[in-house]
Amino acid sequence: EVQVVESGGGLVQPGGSLRLSCAASGFTVSSSYMNWVRQAPGKGLEWVSGLYIGGRTYYADSVKGRFTISRDNLKNTMYLQMNSLRVEDTGVYFCARDSVVTATPGGMDVWGPGTTVTVSS
């Protein structure tokens, strides 16, 4: 079964760090377009970062310079290292894979249940 599961969320003080993990099964992370998407409490979806085929990485302006996306091919796992966390980074963080059905990347059809990050003093 194709699935992803996030972990690593928790409570952290402003200015602190967290590393989120996204463990994949049923497909290969290194051969896929992978994304992190977050959702603040009661708010909409926000694309955070992408790690695409060939190792290209992309970030939303709101996290650029603070977050780093990476992967471990042996563990088939993607990560999001989050530094200098702010209160506004609070939310549920989803890992999502781009669909392999589509002719072009852009639609995410495999989502994890999410992991909650709370930034508060």
Add this chain to the structure above:
Amino acid sequence: YELTQPPSVSVSPGQTARITCSGDALPKQYAYWYQQKSGQAPVLVIYEDSKRLSGIPERFSASSSGALATLTISGAQVEDEAAYYCSSTDSGGNHRVFGGGTKLTVL
């Protein structure tokens, strides 16, 4: 780069619901539509402007013309109550963006 959606749409069961999404890059980039029910992860329902993902009911359809994409639910059901998000990419095709979401009420 932004995608703009109405905050809410309300219809009675069996009626047609239409949710719009506007954005400057839509004439050149595909639109995608997600359904998110309360407390759950989003589900991709439409990709590449108008293609329905396998397993999605036929009452879900979509189109895109110029800077406007539209999701149509023909004969909306109570179980279709959810937040719907459009998504696309920036002009470079690498940064993804979501619309603000539309809460669909069916009652």
